[in-house]
Amino acid sequence: MKKNIEKPELLLPAGSLSKLKTAFLYGADAVYAGTPEMSLRAKSHFHTEEMEEGIRFAHDAGKKVYLALNLFSHNKDIERLGFFIKTLKSLNPDGVIVSDPGIFQYVKKEIPSMPLHISTQANVCSRLTTDFWKNMGAKLCVLGREVSFREACEIREKCRDIKLEIFIHGAMCISYSGRCLMSAFMASRSANQGICAHSCRWKYKSRLVMEEELRPGEYLTMEEDEHGSYILNSKDLCLMQKLDKILQTGFDSLKIEGRNKSQYYVAQTARVYRKAIDDYFENAANWTSGLYMEELKTLQNRGYTTGFFDGIPDSGAQDYDDTSSKSSWRNIGYVKENKDGYLIVDLRNKIQKGDKIELLSPYKFEPETIIIDKMYDGFDGSPTETIAPGRENQTVKIPINPKTSALFPKLTVLRAFAGGKL
């Protein structure tokens, strides 16, 4: 490994206060989040008071929180900006993520000391653009997911005085980093206002007829079969197999996508990338990605692709047949409380007696397996053989060995093999 390369920041999404705490528990250095009214995740579950608590929690632990203010403004949004500025001043995050140059200028004028990060939505894809934002006073640019590794290295080389962030994991838009009108057109939900309906994941029946300019009347027909096609469905980005190259390059921040994803996703991506990065810095010569890849396959995923890392992706980056998850695992939920010899688990999927459950401790990498031989309904404490998350806030009480109990604090996540038995 090259000398003087610093460990990059591991940056996780936080779609709620609980996910923010989970990300830090499992090893994130920083999170990005937004309140529904300010960011491109209109479904964010943060309220301003929770954000205050989250930022305090992070700062007490020596970690960072960046707030997204990455909507593309229309005139109607301008009158709300005064309120956002007031909120930002009171929250005092470690940086603000913006995409709209107008909003950049507004925040810079109102809060000159606030570090400004340029969102992936702004499509920073070249050293010229990076240089532009540096000259405008930005502290960091998130490179567009359409930038190849070779291009990113060149930007790193030529633009030394600005921090660079790259995406290493998460969903990919079929369109240019979210610059997409599909959802607005088909569902009246604008992706650029944070309410994307994921129209690119829908199943399409298409019949396309093309006529070449110099061959009038000769029609070329392209048709899907009787099942239709997921013609726009990109696989998910995963750069674990390229992580060693990335770590040698000196990027400042490695970002994981997914503010709407589950608690399990946040915990698992944080702990796996945390370990992979730490292991690489511990012993670069012997680092391989195999162990970590196996763990990442337990996440709900549409199949993995390295996206634009090696240049323009081929058709292998798409899954035309299916948009369902390739994972054989299911997310069981997370620990709401660990007390008196029981884990109170906020349930996300059905479990039954005899299931083998894996607990992912934030304090050790190997999962701890337990077999469910007794469990109790969290509502009335009655013994149960099978339980599913039908009711809101459904919990289940699972006995835990007192000798290992301390390994599984509040927010520990649990998983099971999809068939129930491992």
Ligand code: SF4
């Ligand atoms: S419809 Fe698909 S491609 Fe368009 S913004 Fe939404 S997720 Fe991205």
